[in-house]
Amino acid sequence: MRMRPTVAVTFLTATLSASVLPATAHAADPAAADSTTFSHVVVNGGKDIVLGPTTRKTVTITWTAQDPEGITASWAYLWHGPNTDDADGILPQYPPTGTCVVSAADPTTSACKVSFTVDAVRDVDHNALAGAWKVLAGAQDTSDDWTETDVAGTADIKRSAKVTVNASPEPVKKGRTIMVTGKLTRANWESGSYTGYQGRPVQLQFRKKGSSVYTALKTVTSGSGGSLKTTTKARTDGYFRFVFTGTDTTGPATAAGDFVDVR
Structure with a gap:
């Protein structure tokens, strides 16, 4: 937790009204800094932020x-890197004004919210x-002292994934071998396209008609280029699909089921 002059953060204030922060800066008061707390920090409704090469998505932070x-005003934003001084990513790049609502039951507490657009092309x-x-x-606070907590919460921003499937031959005789192929790819933010994701476990699933x-x-x-290939026995009519559960950096993906007629 740290405290700085008020004037330094007017660009990312979430205000209680349409007014902005006062221009007058006050000396830091350690006691006041320690008395400000942040809780119930939730990003994107608690869900991962999954981005394709050109995804634009509205993200909300509540706290x-x-x-x-x-509280006179409060603000929040996402950052990535070893520390805030050496951050290699900040979202939003130009933090917008948000809103806070004072609790009717407790005037010392405010529920705050800010929403912004994440653009994969621009931001990652x-x-x-x-x-x-x-x-x-x-x-x-109302004395114009302000406090920041660098790590009030966390969120995962992930590269989106895709997986395809094809089961053949179609139709097939009961007991014969079915070849199931596909491909696992994920968003490459640097190239602006989807590229093969090699060396990842992918589950083959079956749904009976x-x-x-x-x-x-x-x-x-x-395998190479994200290729998927395996075999199974034909037992009854149904659908085959590949399912990728995701990783710490990549979102999940599920292929649409491919129907095989067993005769």
């Missing part, structure tokens, strides 16, 4: 700011940005 003197220009990001939260439930048959590992 609670509390100070014995009451290298793949190393995939993974865990941190939330910086700050607040100004007339059923709504898929069952796991086996797990295969993606």
Whole structure:
């Protein structure tokens, strides 16, 4: 937790009204800094932020700011890197004004929210940005002292993935071998395209015709260029699909089921 002059953060303030932060800066008060707390920090509704090469997505951060003197304004944004001074990514790049609502039951507590657009083309220009990001939260109290917590919460920003499937021959005689092929790819933010994702476990699943439930048959590992290839026996009419559960840097993907007629 740290405290700085108010004037330094007017560009990313989430205000209680349409007004902006006062221009007058006050000396840091360690006691006031320690009294401000942040809790219930939630990014994107608690879900991962999964981005394709050209994805544009609205992301919301909500949090609670509390100070014995009451909160005049509060702000929050995402950052990536070893620390805030050496961050290699900040979202949003130009933090917008958000809103805070004072609790009717407790005037020292405010519920705050800020929304912004994440544009993969503009905001994530290298793949190393995939993974865990941190939330910086700050607040100004009614004495015009303000506090920031560099890590008030976390969020995962991931590269989106795709997986395809093709089962053949179609139709096939019962007991014969079915060849199931496909490809696992993921967003390459640097090239602006999807590229093969090699060496990842992908599950082959089957759903019997007339059923709504898929069952796991086996797990295969993606090869060169993300290629997938395996075999299974033809037993009954149904759908085959590949399912990738994702990683710390890449979102999950499920192929649409490919139907095979067994005769």
